[in-house]
Amino acid sequence: MKIAAYCRLSVAQDVSVSIEGQKAILARYAEAHGYETTFYIDDGFSGSKSVERPAYNRMIAAIQRGEHELIAVKSIDRLGRRLGAFIELADIAQIVAVEGGIDTGTATGRM
Secondary structure: OEEEEEEEEOOOOOHHHOHHHHHHHHHHHHHHHOOEEEEEEEEOOOOOOHHHOHHHHHHHHHHHOOOOOEEEEOOHHHOOOOHHHHHHHHHHOEEEEOOOOEEOOOOOOOO
């Protein structure tokens, strides 16, 4: 399966959520599950404004074209700060937050 791995860093430069740190976590996850990964990276973009995040928008377009069935993120807040946006994403793709135990593809993760 080919998955979308989304990384976002807003203005704060915190090592624990750096782009490279997020990529490493997501690469390990993909390798452990045998997934082929396409990274979508928004560096310096707010999570509350999905319209202004170019990589996020490219990822959504790729999902709508059927290129990915799953979105992997380090933690759910990397996708964004709005619950409505998360719900919209969960309608079109499985979402896995590697650190946080969220997987919308499981019985306990479905809404």
